[in-house]
Amino acid sequence: MKLNYAISWNIIKMEYNTDIINTLLRYIDEYKWGWGVVRRQLRMRFNVDIPVPELQRIYKQAKGK
Numbered sequence: 001m002k003l004n005y006a007i008s009w010n011i012i013k014m015e016y017n018t019d020i021i022n023t024l025l026r027y028i029d030e031y032k033w034g035w036g037v038v039r040r041q042l043r044m045r046f047n048v049d050i051p052v053p054e055l056q057r058i059y060k061q062a063k064g065k
Contacts, residue, residue, distance in 0.1 A: 020046050021062050028059060 020042060027038045035052045043049055050058075 016050075016058060020048065021058060024055060024059055025062055 023045065024038060024042065027033045027041060033041070035055060039050065039052055039055060042055075
């Protein structure tokens with residue numbers, strides 16, 4: 001099952017592309033992974049090192065909370 005997320009670029013900084021944000025949402029919502037696992041996977045897949053608090057902020061903004 002693939003989920004489609006609408007990303008509001010008015011909220012999220014342009015420094016993160018939609019691939020990273022959609023992957024973050026999928027890892028948390030579909031796979032129910034913890035933040036540490038998500039951070040490692042994003043680091044390996046996209047070669048980015050985003051701290052957990054920043055990932056949580058991105059996630060909350062992407063979800064519209």
